[in-house]
Amino acid sequence: xxxxxxxxxxxxxxxxxxxxxxxxxxxxxxEGAAIARGNGRAYGDSALSQTNTVxxxxxxxxxxxxxxxxxxxxEAGVLAADIIDSFLPRGWFLPVxxxxxxxxxxxxxxxxxxxxxxxxxxSFGNFVDWIDVMGPDGKVTRCSxxxxxxxxxxxxxxxxxxxxxxxxxxxxxxVESGWIAQQMIQAENLDAAMDVFERSQDSTYxxxxxxxxxxxxxxxxxxxxxxxxxxxxDLPKPRRKxxxxxxxxxxxxxxxxxxxxLMNGLTVRAFNALYYWNGSRKAGESLVDWDxxxxxxxxxxxxNRIYGRRGFxxxxxxxxxxxxxxxxxxLLEAISEAGAGSFLAVLKRLGPQESRFSxxxxxxxxxxxxxxxxxxxxxxxxxxxxxxxxxxxxxxxKDSRMTAETLRASDPRTDxxxxxxxxxxxxxxxxxxxxxxxxx
Amino acid sequence: xxxxPVLILGARSDMALAIAHxxxxxxxxxxxxxRNPDDLEAARNDLQVRYSxxxxxxxxxxxxxxxFEGFLDALPALPHIAVCAVGLMGEQAENETxxxxxxQVLRANFEGPALIFAALANRFAERGSGTLVGISSVxxxxxxxxxxxxxxxxxGFTAFLSGLRNRLTEHGVHVVTVLPGFVATKMTEDLxxxxxxxxxxxxxxxxxxxxxxxxxxxxxxxxxxWLVMAIIRNIPEMIFKKLxx
Numbered sequence: 244x245x246x247x248x249x250x251x252x253x254x255x256x257x258x259x260x261x262x263x264x265x266x267x268x269x270x271x272x273x274e275g276a277a278i279a280r281g282n283g284r285a286y287g288d289s290a291l292s293q294t295n296t297v298x299x300x301x302x303x304x305x306x307x308x309x310x311x312x313x314x315x316x317x318e319a320g321v322l323a324a325d326i327i328d329s330f331l332p333r334g335w336f337l338p339v340x341x342x343x344x345x346x347x348x349x350x351x352x353x354x355x356x357x358x359x360x361x362x363x364x365x366s367f368g369n370f371v372d373w374i375d376v377m378g379p380d381g382k383v384t385r386c387s388x389x390x391x392x393x394x395x396x397x398x399x400x401x402x403x404x405x406x407x408x409x410x411x412x413x414x415x416x417x418v419e420s421g422w423i424a425q426q427m428i429q430a431e432n433l434d435a436a437m438d439v440f441e442r443s444q445d446s447t448y449x450x451x452x453x454x455x456x457x458x459x460x461x462x463x464x465x466x467x468x469x470x471x472x473x474x475x476x477d478l479p480k481p482r483r484k485x486x487x488x489x490x491x492x493x494x495x496x497x498x499x500x501x502x503x504x505l506m507n508g509l510t511v512r513a514f515n516a517l518y519y520w521n522g523s524r525k526a527g528e529s530l531v532d533w534d535x536x537x538x539x540x541x542x543x544x545x546x547n548r549i550y551g552r553r554g555f556x557x558x559x560x561x562x563x564x565x566x567x568x569x570x571x572x573x574l575l576e577a578i579s580e581a582g583a584g585s586f587l588a589v590l591k592r593l594g595p596q597e598s599r600f601s602x603x604x605x606x607x608x609x610x611x612x613x614x615x616x617x618x619x620x621x622x623x624x625x626x627x628x629x630x631x632x633x634x635x636x637x638x639x640x641k642d643s644r645m646t647a648e649t650l651r652a653s654d655p656r657t658d659x660x661x662x663x664x665x666x667x668x669x670x671x672x673x674x675x676x677x678x679x680x681x682x683x
Numbered sequence: 684x685x686x687x688p689v690l691i692l693g694a695r696s697d698m699a700l701a702i703a704h705x706x707x708x709x710x711x712x713x714x715x716x717x718r719n720p721d722d723l724e725a726a727r728n729d730l731q732v733r734y735s736x737x738x739x740x741x742x743x744x745x746x747x748x749x750x751f752e753g754f755l756d757a758l759p760a761l762p763h764i765a766v767c768a769v770g771l772m773g774e775q776a777e778n779e780t781x782x783x784x785x786x787q788v789l790r791a792n793f794e795g796p797a798l799i800f801a802a803l804a805n806r807f808a809e810r811g812s813g814t815l816v817g818i819s820s821v822x823x824x825x826x827x828x829x830x831x832x833x834x835x836x837x838x839g840f841t842a843f844l845s846g847l848r849n850r851l852t853e854h855g856v857h858v859v860t861v862l863p864g865f866v867a868t869k870m871t872e873d874l875x876x877x878x879x880x881x882x883x884x885x886x887x888x889x890x891x892x893x894x895x896x897x898x899x900x901x902x903x904x905x906x907x908x909w910l911v912m913a914i915i916r917n918i919p920e921m922i923f924k925k926l927x928x
Contacts, residue, residue: 261872263869305729305732305733306728306729306732307728317732325733328708328733329732329733329734333735
């Protein structure tokens with residue numbers, strides 16, 4: 244059947260199965276190079292295999308929860324949204340969360356996702372105690388930092404290419420409420436935004452929406468949003484009785500694909516200007532419910548349809564701290580020159596991270612999305628080159644179009660990863676369209 | 684009110700488990716009943732971890748009608764809500780030639796569900812409260828060449844539910860008839876179903892919970908099925924008999 248990632252580009256005709264038991268999953272591995280698929284939220288072709296895409300929706304049981312330590316054991320197909328649903332009312336939240344709650348536990352481990360607290364807490368992998376991985380021979384190995392540590396290290400951030408993630412134990416974070424005390428700061432250009440980030444290293448959460456079409460002195464103007472989990476005493480009195488009760492948001496939905504031309508330089512410029520000025524009115528401190536704070540886009544189901552039938556591509560890179568200022572300026576210049584603005588441009592300061600193959604490193608990450616067409620694809624090649632010039636690298640969970648050469652030029656770990664896959668035999672059994680494109 | 688136990692009969696199916704999740708999420712204790720209930724250990728554990736509710740497993744065979752009273756006596760508590768999701772599609776071609784197979788389908792979709800509800804109905808009526816939820820089928824709305832053995836059994840169950848509702852209203856017992864339409868479950872995973880007409884099991888779970896809360900009588904899970912079936916029911920027999928649908 245035809246299947247794509249969240250960006251709806253590229254689309255492939257894939258053989259899709261959804262085994263219901265470990266035995267059925269083992270049997271499925273014989274059907275050709277396989278990749279596990281969670282909830283399909285990777286933007287590109289990370290979870291597509293023409294020969295053997297294995298949907299993990301039937302592996303979605305929670306196994307145990309310890310309400311003293313916050314350790315949750317669950318199967319890989321459990322959604323972040325389910326974890327929040329079950330444990331926020333009991334005072335626990337995800338330790339690290341990406342920008343959507345519709346991702347699976349297995350997907351969060353495979354992409355080693357980061358969140359608005361990366362500078363303070365690191366990536367999702369930091370909160371994983373162990374993982375059960377089904378290897379190329381169908382055998383299930385429990386790996387952790389202590390036992391089978393190599394497998395553990397390659398699996399966190401390994402994009403599902405070391406084997407199929409079946410189960411894991413993660414440590415949730417205790418919280419006193421479902422509210423975030425947010426501070427919104429207007430930054431008139433990139434320098435100002437970076438200064439805010441550097442000043443705000445003590446904040447638990449920080450992220451900026453950045454206007455990538457403004458030019459001149461206003462290039463990179465941003466709204467920086469800082470946040471802390473609100474303690475009981477931060478809540479107004481009436482809310483303290485039910486601190487986890489936040490209003491269910493009404494869900495909007497994009498019912499069909501909008502015409503592709505809708506997202507042009509003009510509409511994006513207008514949207515960005517409005518968003519910036521609207522944000523400036525809201526500057527200052529406020530209490531925001533967890534859903535609106537972490538997952539604003541989840542409120543619009545199928546928002547990926549706004550880019551039209553041809554879909555869209557995400558571009559996300561991270562630049563080392565020392566080249567960030569120059570690199571970000573060069574990226575923004577290339578974008579505004581091309582006039583191909585991105586609705587959702589996000590800037591974030593990442594903290595230090597040592598890992599085998601995960602995306603994050605200390606510096607600044609910029610995430611953008613563009614409707615797919617010849618012009619934006621050319622622009623993204625240009626952005627690749629600028630990133631390489633500044634010693635940056637790319638986020639595979641977002642990628643749908645990079646070349647194998649670009650990946651290798653950006654990340655010396657690639658060859659080691661490939662060698663490890665060869666050694667374990669995983670390269671024969673596990674492959675995605677992405678891993679084949681990138682020659683992993 | 685959410686501490687009232689919910690009994691799910693035929694609890695192994697994707698639809699039944701989705702219904703169990705909907706009620707457990709609201710805090711209801713859940714009794715899962717199916718053949719070989721040991722297989723449901725993972726499902727039970729999952730419900731307990733997610734929602735901190737009591738979940739118990741019970742052996743229940745819809746064809747063992749003689750054992751029904753004993754089955755109900757053995758439950759930890761008489762449930763306040765009972766959902767019957769027992770069903771067996773069978774193969775129509777086999778049902779046409781093999782009367783043993785056809786009997787199985789007729790009994791599993793009509794006799795068993797009707798008689799267990801009959802037993803529950805008496806207990807609920809005596810108590811003066813309770814809700815019975817029967818998962819029937821749009822296939823029971825009109826017999827078609829492709830599945831009339833299954834369809835006629837479901838038609839019988841639909842009529843039985845309607846009669847029960849009529850009888851029990853004055854005893855404070857409510858009866859909900861659920862007509863799910865196509866649902867993406869294990870039973871249908873090899874069929875190529877139209878997406879707009881096909882509900883996810885979770886939708887059925889939510890729809891059943893809503894129907895119980897708001898005391899609905901008959902529900903189609905996706906509204907469009909009301910229209911589809913209204914059209915199908917109203918095609919004159921002269922024409923209908925020649926159609927291949």
